[in-house]
Amino acid sequence: MSVSRRGFVRSLVGRSERARVAPAWISARGREAWVGELGSLALQDGAAPAAAEPEERTIRLSSNENPLGPSDVALQAIDGSLVYAGRYPMNAIPAIADFVALVAERNGLETTQVGLGSGSGEVLNCAVRAFTGADRGVVTATPSYEEVPRAARGRGVPVAEVPVDDAGRLDLDAMVAASSGAGLVFLCNPNNPTAAVHPADRIADTIAKIETASPETVVLVDEAYHDYVTDPAYASAVSLIPRHRNLLVARTMSKAHGMAGLRLGYGMGQPDLIARLNQWLTPFNSNAMVVAASVASLRDDAGMARERDRNTAAKQFTVEFFSSAGHQTTDSQTNFIFVNLGKPAEGFRNACREQGIAVGRDFPPMEKTHCRISIGTMEEMQRAVEIFKTALTA
């Protein structure tokens, strides 16, 4: 895939007729094929040649996004939903409630057990608002995903941070020990940024122990990377919801479903817990287009299997490169890897950026040794490792 064709794209999408055609074209042939075709299409339109804008597009390996974007069925669904762009999402078809019903059905829950967020980020943010306070703090791992401690600190809520172990796994026993009297315990599984996963029985055991030690504490299990896990010992915590009134499980359409820019995530739990969460979630936070795309994408199990396989292959290629270069990675169960560079992430990141590759931000307290690298397409990773070679020796 050529990545130096932004000039062509601009000239193309400026033409309404062609812009209207494009989504169907993508749907029929796939996004990468379309991007590959852009040059010849644009030249037929008499657009400026590539030399007019020689800049290369940055390969974004920094935010754990799906490099292919929404699937063909999702893009088709968006196109079909645009007739409802002027209607509130509850008046569109599919409506917000249709997505809620689908999530409930696929997880063996009632619709009252699902709360929607503008991405799972809003679910995490509102869990802090709903379940914590100045005298009911947050327990989280470090490093782990930052939204929960960030929201807590912004509201004067105390945060207890429990370091991960040498393999990048959450120290679940220490988190149980820290949970007494807490408002919220945040378990990111697999954990971002360390990519490590925790077996189903360990998560179940941890939730039960927290409930015993601190019955009013809410346990939030963030399963943002659920669809990328290949470890057979992993299972979603959703099946534990009937047993634990204070268990909240968060999922997102931003990762494997490729919709980070469209904003939809959800929390699942017992009805009373979801009712408390819903008080804080913004009404109508789900736009009509992402609802349509998500209904289509969530039903497309074959498409999700293809995306998982694609990610697994590109990840394996990347891990093998680092391994052969003498750099250890954690056992990644996500669409990113956590690499021991043996030196600060910052220098590596800057060296990569100069070569057109964006890699992950600092994750204290491990920023002096480790870097998070998202997995792009195989082609992107093949280009990226060439740059990693020089950046590692810089």
Next chain:
Amino acid sequence: MALTRRAFVTTLGLGGAVAGGYYLSGGRLIGPWSRPDADAAVTSGARLLLHNNENPLGPGDRAMEAIHAAMSDPDLPLARYSFATGAVTTGIAEKFGCERGNILLGCGSTQILRTATEAFTSPERALVIGSPSYEECPGMAAVVNAPIKALPLTGSKHLDLDAMADAATGSGLVFLCNPNNPTATVHSAQAVQGFVDRVLSASPETVIVIDEAYHEYVTDPAYESQVPLALETPQVVVARTFSKAFGMAGLRLGYALGHEDTIDRMSAVHFGMARNALALAAAAATLQDPARLDAEALRNTEARKFTMDWFASHGYEMTDSQCNFIFVRINRTAAEFRDACATHGVLVGRDFPPYENEWTRISIGTMEEMQQAVEVFGDVLEVPAAITSAA
């Protein structure tokens, strides 16, 4: 543009697959602001959606082109956390002659109103609002356990600015919906500015949020936007939305305009990632097309006049509508009228206590839709009221 027609056809063909009342689990259940009809549209298989004050034409061609361009962009804005808000905030800043620091984007003005309520009210600092008025702030006030001072409207269904000013002293937030939803009435620039002066001189810490969701539809020359006042007055914020005249209710984007310090106070409690790439693309494109807004306002004015003329000629009282909806005294309960209209495939507004026994809110669709709708209204109103409405 044929968007609305297609939507209706599809609505007729499907429907019924909905677990109704999903949002009833949100803040709207609280107090007199419940919305039992919120999800009625799809289940009813309605033909005419005149219940949510939407723009019946949708966002328009430029917005659609921008959305399709975003879908086709190899930089994958749909898949990225890029949140390229620059084009939208720059467009807004140019529109109002302000800086980007004066702007806070939200998931519709819904999120803006909730953020303002969270930022400026508390158990010790009440919310002051007209009753009825738009329900978002009271819903959030209940969540944060802030007292709600709901002031009855005047006889002409205007906000009682004197009573609200009296109640505002020591309060955290005054919500001024101008024009007011659901009563469609507007207050002059002079009246609003006098109100602001009076509130702030007696209660300098109180914040006043002026919701101008229906700004583009106002035809009364005495009205003016209070954005200039908000930009220079730290205690005044204006809320705007792309959901109404811009026709993007399904896309979810709104914003606050205010003094940088006030915007900072709101940002401190605001969840900032609740905006999506499609809405940003569509809004940025439409901001460059002010002529479309003028055309939409004119279209609405004509369809509104047609509808109001019909009700007037049949002897029904109305408020002076400055919106894309009207507030009509139907001399029966809103529920009875609403249910009867729904059986004819026409959806009209929810209950607005304390007027729900005699008055209803009807959104203005296209002229063709209103021509169909008044036929239904005529049939429904010909039937004597089943329940004698309370005075």
